[in-house]
Amino acid sequence: MRKDLNADRDEDGRAHTGLLLRSTRVVTPTGTRPAAVAVSGGRIEAVLPYDTPADPDVRLEDLGDRALLPGLVDTHVHVNDPGRTEWEGFWTATRAAAAGGITTLLDMPLNSLPPTTTVGNLRTKQRVAAPKAHVDTGFWGGAIPANAKDLRPLHEAGVFGFKCFLSPSGVEEFPHLDQEGLGRSLAEIAGFGGLLIVHAEDPGHLDTAPQRSGPAYADFLASRPRAAENAAIEGLIAHAKRLDARVHVLHLSSGDALPLIAAAQREGVRVTVESCPHFLTLTAEEVPDGATEFKCCPPIREAANQDALWQGLADGVIGCIVSDHSPCTTDLKTPDFASAWGGISSLQLGLPAIWTEARRRGHTLDDVARWMSAGPALLAGLDRKGAIEPGRDADFAVLDPEAAFTVDPAELHHRNRVTAYAGRTLHGVVTSTWLRGERIVHDGVFTEPSGRLLERNHRP
Numbered sequence: 001m002r003k004d005l006n007a008d009r010d011e012d013g014r015a016h017t018g019l020l021l022r023s024t025r026v027v028t029p030t031g032t033r034p035a036a037v038a039v040s041g042g043r044i045e046a047v048l049p050y051d052t053p054a055d056p057d058v059r060l061e062d063l064g065d066r067a068l069l070p071g072l073v074d075t076h077v078h079v080n081d082p083g084r085t086e087w088e089g090f091w092t093a094t095r096a097a098a099a100g101g102i103t104t105l106l107d108m109p110l111n112s113l114p115p116t117t118t119v120g121n122l123r124t125k126q127r128v129a130a131p132k133a134h135v136d137t138g139f140w141g142g143a144i145p146a147n148a149k150d151l152r153p154l155h156e157a158g159v160f161g162f163k164c165f166l167s168p169s170g171v172e173e174f175p176h177l178d179q180e181g182l183g184r185s186l187a188e189i190a191g192f193g194g195l196l197i198v199h200a201e202d203p204g205h206l207d208t209a210p211q212r213s214g215p216a217y218a219d220f221l222a223s224r225p226r227a228a229e230n231a232a233i234e235g236l237i238a239h240a241k242r243l244d245a246r247v248h249v250l251h252l253s254s255g256d257a258l259p260l261i262a263a264a265q266r267e268g269v270r271v272t273v274e275s276c277p278h279f280l281t282l283t284a285e286e287v288p289d290g291a292t293e294f295k296c297c298p299p300i301r302e303a304a305n306q307d308a309l310w311q312g313l314a315d316g317v318i319g320c321i322v323s324d325h326s327p328c329t330t331d332l333k334t335p336d337f338a339s340a341w342g343g344i345s346s347l348q349l350g351l352p353a354i355w356t357e358a359r360r361r362g363h364t365l366d367d368v369a370r371w372m373s374a375g376p377a378l379l380a381g382l383d384r385k386g387a388i389e390p391g392r393d394a395d396f397a398v399l400d401p402e403a404a405f406t407v408d409p410a411e412l413h414h415r416n417r418v419t420a421y422a423g424r425t426l427h428g429v430v431t432s433t434w435l436r437g438e439r440i441v442h443d444g445v446f447t448e449p450s451g452r453l454l455e456r457n458h459r460p
Contacts, residue, residue: 019437020054021396023063027070027369028388037068039394042436046390063398066431069369070388071103071135071395072351073376075160076250076274076322078343082128083113088327088415090132093347094451096325096413098134098441100348101397101430104377104385104454105135109142109163110174111326117142117174118150119157126453133451134440136395138380143185143196144175151188158455160380161195163250166232167203170297170342176203183239190245195379197248200232201298213338215290220337224299229254237264240271248379249273251324253298255308262317272379273317275309276324277353278344282420292333292340294420296326310361313371320375323350329416345414349407349421351397352428359427365401381456394437403429 019039026035026047034050054060074097081089097105107125109116116122116139129137141159143151151162164185165176177185189196205228212219233249237260240247249261252275264271278296283303287294294300312318326343334340346353351372358368369387377386384393404427409417432442440447 019059019061019394020052021061021063021068022050023068024050024065025067025365026388027067027365029374032067032364032366037388037394039437042394044388044390044392044394047388067365067399067401068388069101069365069397069399070373070386070392071397071433071435072101072372073104073380073382073385074102074322074325074347074350075106075320075376075380076276076324077105077107077347078111078324078326079107079129080111080327082124084111086329086415087111090129090137091134091449092413092415093325094132094134094137094449095446096347098433098435098446099413099430099444101351101399101433102347103135103395103397103433103435104138104382106138106140106160106380109140110169110171113173115142115174116140116154116159117144117147119153122154122157122159130453132449133453134446134449135435135451136454137451138454138456140197142174143177143189145177145181148185148188151185151194152192155192155194155456158457160456161197161248162189163197163199165199166236167199167201167206167228169199179235182236186239186245186247187243190243195246195248197250198236199250200236201228202231202235205231211338213336215335215337217284217287217289217291217294217337220295221284221299221301223338224297226254226256226301226305229298230257230260233257234260237261237269237271241267241269244270246270251276251279251298252309252318253279253301253305255301255305255312258308258312258317262315265317272319274320274322274376274379275313275318276322277346277350278420280306280309280321281353281357290335292335292337293418293422294344295333295337295340295342296324296344297342313367320379321350321354321371322376323347325414327414327416327418330418333418344420345412345416345418346421347414348412349419349426351399351430352405352426353421355399355401355428356426359401365399382454394434396434397430398432398434400429400431401427403427405429
């Protein structure tokens with residue numbers, strides 16, 4: 001409920017709350033403007049005029065010209081904890097997230113052992129995450145061939161939706177769904193009003209694509225053609241239309257699929273789509289041979305394709321940008337693109353990477369906040385996240401938009417400091433991050449973990 005702004009001021013016009021954050025650039029759903037944000041009890045109480053004086057007992061933080069954004073929401077993170085904690089863990093992943101202005105993340109159901117495919121496995125993961133989370137953390141469930149009976153219990157236990165693969169996932173404990181399995185799982189999920197999020201690459205197209213080992217990026221790119229994404233998305237839309245189901249396409253890299261998705265959206269098919277910083281800021285033409293820190297599936301494609309993705313964002317077809325943070329140990333990034341582990345680590349760098357390219361293309365911080373905070377929050381139903389407005393959690397990222405830096409892997413906080421962004425100059429430095437009205441990182445100094453575990457039906 002939106003409060004009367006005057007209710008947060010005394011007769012002399014002073015703000016009467018626990019904390020007042022003032023900035024000449026506060027990014028709100030109605031635009032960026034000078035404002036003072038009043039916070040009490042971990043929530044935003046009001047967005048007030050910039051020159052509102054603070055009560056003597058109120059803590060005032062004057063941010064000057066640094067931009068105050070809503071804390072980012074990243075709904076696509078592989079934390080791998082427990083089971084593959086040498087790859088990543090909740091402590092390191094959530095520190096990297098906080099350093100990058102992310103205040104809420106949702107963990108993917110695979111690459112951990114056990115995967116999040118039963119309620120028991122979910123509870124195991126929650127127990128591991130609880131003492132380590134620097135930011136608020138929720139969980140996706142997994143849809144695999146053998147667990148249709150587990151989907152409703154997982155939904156009732158609080159997962160935000162279910163992830164499936166339409167082609168091999170790369171780990172044997174999380175097999176992909178064939179078309180029959182997709183239909184069966186999607187029918188079950190639609191029956192209780194759930195959400196299916198989909199790694200959409202068609203295995204038939206992958207099987208017939210040329211497969212060559214070695215260091216050449218061109219060979220790897222040819223092995224994961226756009227046609228594989230396009231065909232898988234076409235089939236997914238058909239299932240969603242038939243079942244009136246809600247589906248979400250993960251990590252879109254093929255710009256060719258956008259007209260198909262846009263047409264389905266116009267028809268009322270409940271399909272949404274995301275893309276990722278690496279598809280929007282890196283291009284196939286610049287990937288050196290043997291540089292498997294750039295390997296991901298689907299792959300980074302050509303510059304012309306990237307232009308189409310940015311147009312999809314501008315048109316509103318693509319609703320959010322999330323990291324698909326998928327780390328591994330350094331030894332798994334062998335120089336052979338065929339055998340190297342596929343995944344790009346970018347939790348800490350997503351905001352500056354996107355801002356660097358967005359500003360070059362004429363977009364604003366309003367756009368970035370919509371794509372990286374409001375959009376993912378809407379996808380997951382996180383109605384207290386994603387915007388600077390009364391009633392929302394007081395989650396903020398403080399950004400110096402004009403400051404530039406060169407990416408040094410030694411300064412990253414995820415466990416294995418491999419990154420495709422090494423040596424790149426980016427604009428936008430996150431100077432502090434706030435979670436429910438408390439500063440959790442400032443100039444690289446962290447507080448102890450204070451993140452909460454989030455559930456779909458109970459979000460503290």
